Amino acid sequence: MLLVLTKDNAPTQHPFGPVSLSDRFARAMPAMNNDEVVYFGFPVAFVVATTFEQATGAAALVKVRYESLPAACGLKEARSTAVNPGRMNGGLLADSAVGDFVTAFANAPVKVDAVYTTPYQAQTPMEPHATMASWDGPNLTVHTAAQLTASPQEGIARTLNIPKKNVRIITRYIGGGFGSKLPYYFDATLAAIGARMLRRPVKVAMTRPQLFHMTTHRSASEQHLRLGADRDGRLVAYGQDALVQTARFDIYTEPVCGAARMLYAAPNRLTRHRLARLDLPRSDSMRAPGDAIGLLGLECAMDELADALGLDPVELRLRNDTQVDPEEKKPFSSRHLAEALREGAARFGWDKRVAKPAGVRDGQWLIGLGVASAIRGDVLQDATARARLESDGRLTIELAMTDIGTGTYTILTQIAAETMELPIDRVTIRMGDTRFPPTAGSGGSFGAGTSGAAVLAACRKLKAGQATGMREAEGSVTSAELDKAYAHAGFGAHFAEVGVDRDTGEVRVRRMLGVFAAGRILNAKTARSQMIGGITWGIGAALMEENIVDQRYGSFVGQDLAGYHVAVNADVGAIDVVFLDEDDPHGSPLGSKGIGELGICGAGAAIMNAIHNATGARIRDFPATPDKLLARLETLDA
Numbered sequence: 001m002l003l004v005l006t007k008d009n010a011p012t013q014h015p016f017g018p019v020s021l022s023d024r025f026a027r028a029m030p031a032m033n034n035d036e037v038v039y040f041g042f043p044v045a046f047v048v049a050t051t052f053e054q055a056t057g058a059a060a061l062v063k064v065r066y067e068s069l070p071a072a073c074g075l076k077e078a079r080s081t082a083v084n085p086g087r088m089n090g091g092l093l094a095d096s097a098v099g100d101f102v103t104a105f106a107n108a109p110v111k112v113d114a115v116y117t118t119p120y121q122a123q124t125p126m127e128p129h130a131t132m133a134s135w136d137g138p139n140l141t142v143h144t145a146a147q148l149t150a151s152p153q154e155g156i157a158r159t160l161n162i163p164k165k166n167v168r169i170i171t172r173y174i175g176g177g178f179g180s181k182l183p184y185y186f187d188a189t190l191a192a193i194g195a196r197m198l199r200r201p202v203k204v205a206m207t208r209p210q211l212f213h214m215t216t217h218r219s220a221s222e223q224h225l226r227l228g229a230d231r232d233g234r235l236v237a238y239g240q241d242a243l244v245q246t247a248r249f250d251i252y253t254e255p256v257c258g259a260a261r262m263l264y265a266a267p268n269r270l271t272r273h274r275l276a277r278l279d280l281p282r283s284d285s286m287r288a289p290g291d292a293i294g295l296l297g298l299e300c301a302m303d304e305l306a307d308a309l310g311l312d313p314v315e316l317r318l319r320n321d322t323q324v325d326p327e328e329k330k331p332f333s334s335r336h337l338a339e340a341l342r343e344g345a346a347r348f349g350w351d352k353r354v355a356k357p358a359g360v361r362d363g364q365w366l367i368g369l370g371v372a373s374a375i376r377g378d379v380l381q382d383a384t385a386r387a388r389l390e391s392d393g394r395l396t397i398e399l400a401m402t403d404i405g406t407g408t409y410t411i412l413t414q415i416a417a418e419t420m421e422l423p424i425d426r427v428t429i430r431m432g433d434t435r436f437p438p439t440a441g442s443g444g445s446f447g448a449g450t451s452g453a454a455v456l457a458a459c460r461k462l463k464a465g466q467a468t469g470m471r472e473a474e475g476s477v478t479s480a481e482l483d484k485a486y487a488h489a490g491f492g493a494h495f496a497e498v499g500v501d502r503d504t505g506e507v508r509v510r511r512m513l514g515v516f517a518a519g520r521i522l523n524a525k526t527a528r529s530q531m532i533g534g535i536t537w538g539i540g541a542a543l544m545e546e547n548i549v550d551q552r553y554g555s556f557v558g559q560d561l562a563g564y565h566v567a568v569n570a571d572v573g574a575i576d577v578v579f580l581d582e583d584d585p586h587g588s589p590l591g592s593k594g595i596g597e598l599g600i601c602g603a604g605a606a607i608m609n610a611i612h613n614a615t616g617a618r619i620r621d622f623p624a625t626p627d628k629l630l631a632r633l634e635t636l637d638a
């Protein structure tokens with residue numbers, strides 16, 4: 001054993017935060033700065049040894065005495081003390097109001113007034129969070145699994161009170177992030193501290209159970225949906241109130257209505273987010289933060305409204321489509337939701353849907369079809385790339401971008417080769433290193449559009465300068481290049497066919513189709529993979545993903561992939577993905593839109609709506625586990 005670190009011998013570090021830092025992923029993340037345990041799973045001791053077995057064996061021998069303090073861990077119970085956070089993730093206002101929602105909703109001839117709940121979810125990337133740190137004099141090199149490079153560089157420097165220029169982050173390949181690797185965590189802090197104390201490299205890898213508390217999770221939500229329509233199915237009132245959780249000391253607010261606010265026209269609108277500060281681990285981004293669960297609520301409520309109106313759910317969505325952002329009043333840069341709905345309905349065989357629930361059987365299976373819209377805001381960030389022609393004619397591109405398994409190396413190679421008119425095999429992309437020009441990394445579906453635009457700019461410059469002997473060029477893109485006169489989002493339509501076992505309530509997703517309009521598709525294969533991945537997450541959200549808080553300890557009950565279920569191959573039926581031709585002249589210079597998170601948005605709602613069509617059961621408490629379906633199934637004829 002080489003080191004046992006506790007609050008008694010840990011070096012003094014910058015306190016957590018500052019909480020309100022504009023880049024929250026660059027906040028200080030001290031470990032064992034004091035003896036306060038702020039949530040379950042918070043590190044209290046750290047052991048370094050020459051083997052993993054020695055380290056974990058020694059860690060198990062550490063005796064800790066705890067003094068209990070009062071804690072609040074229930075979301076529902078905190079409803080009355082929840083606060084208005086003012087602003088949320090991405091700077092969105094927590095509240096929005098247009099027209100007179102209260103009056104319009106009260107007078108609407110057809111209404112839905114329902115509360116939906118979604119559970120705590122975990123990102124659970126296949127590759128757990130891990131860091132190896134080493135020092136060379138004052139210089140710290142951190143090999144870590146991270147979606148971002150600039151933020152952890154700044155954050156680790158802040159934590160250790162050293163200059164940012166002395167910290168180098170290296171993150172070449174990442175085995176999945178889904179938001180959980182936007183922040184850096186105690187593995188990075190402790191590896192850096194341990195390496196400095198021991199004067200040798202130190203590697204820290206979280207175990208799978210540690211991920212569930214030491215990294216972030218998606219907040220649970222309680223969503224109050226109020227939709228009012230005229231008898232033709234035109235929304236006159238749209239209301240969505242969300243209650244979400246953040247850690248006691250934090251401010252992250254899951255933006256449940258972020259994209260939902262842009263989805264349908266309705267002259268009178270009211271959306272609100274309230275934040276419950278609980279003694280639980282930190283909530284933060286998980287694939288399509290806010291939108292993934294906000295659309296579960298809204299798109300299921302739309303299905304309820306279609307039911308109340310006696311109107312086809314595809315037709316209801318078409319009637320409420322809009323080419324203008326209904327709250328910001330800006331035209332969309334491009335929006336082909338209606339086309340996606342129509343194309344999907346035709347391809348899926350929607351005309352064969354039997355509107356009356358529980359009307360189709362296949363042996364013991366009750367069969368149903370469901371639909372939901374997809375929307376995800378499209379943004380651009382700042383990034384710079386360097387392009388260099390080597391003496392042998394090869395092209396090298398360098399930028400501090402990451403590839404979290406999304407195919408970034410591939411598409412940047414394509415963009416560079418195409419722009420420079422070189423064969424693909426003459427291009428080398430070097431990423432994941434703070435020594436390269438800065439980018440915004442991978443997150444918020446902006447990775448490809450942003451880093452690709454920087455590569456495009458660098459290559460265009462180099463191409464133009466080649467005749468005059470230019471060998472190296474830097475090119476940049478900024479967030480301002482997204483034309484602010486327009487609203488920006490990608491769109492799509494999900495269709496699902498489920499079978500529900502009439503005796504056990506087991507739900508099988510037989511087939512799904514997603515039709516998307518997301519600007520220029522940079523690579524058909526990697527884009528399709530992103531969508532299939534997102535849709536698969538929709539299956540998890542609808543049917544299995546759920547973490548439950550043990551109120552005694554403020555811990556999550558599910559701490560591994562046996563206790564926290566995600567969709568696996570056997571849960572996934574046939575998934576088909578179609579991209580509509582779309583070129584967006586007002587967004588990324590590439591004409592592309594973000595796609596990494598569009599596929600999950602709405603997918604789970606399509607499944608839930610198919611379950612309703614199959615059985616008549618309206619499950620408003622995600623996920624639709626068999627126990628929630630049994631009462632309804634017992635009312636059906638054998």
Ligand code: MOS
Nearest residue numbers: 179286287443444
């Ligand atoms: Mo994404 S949840 O912004 O990595």
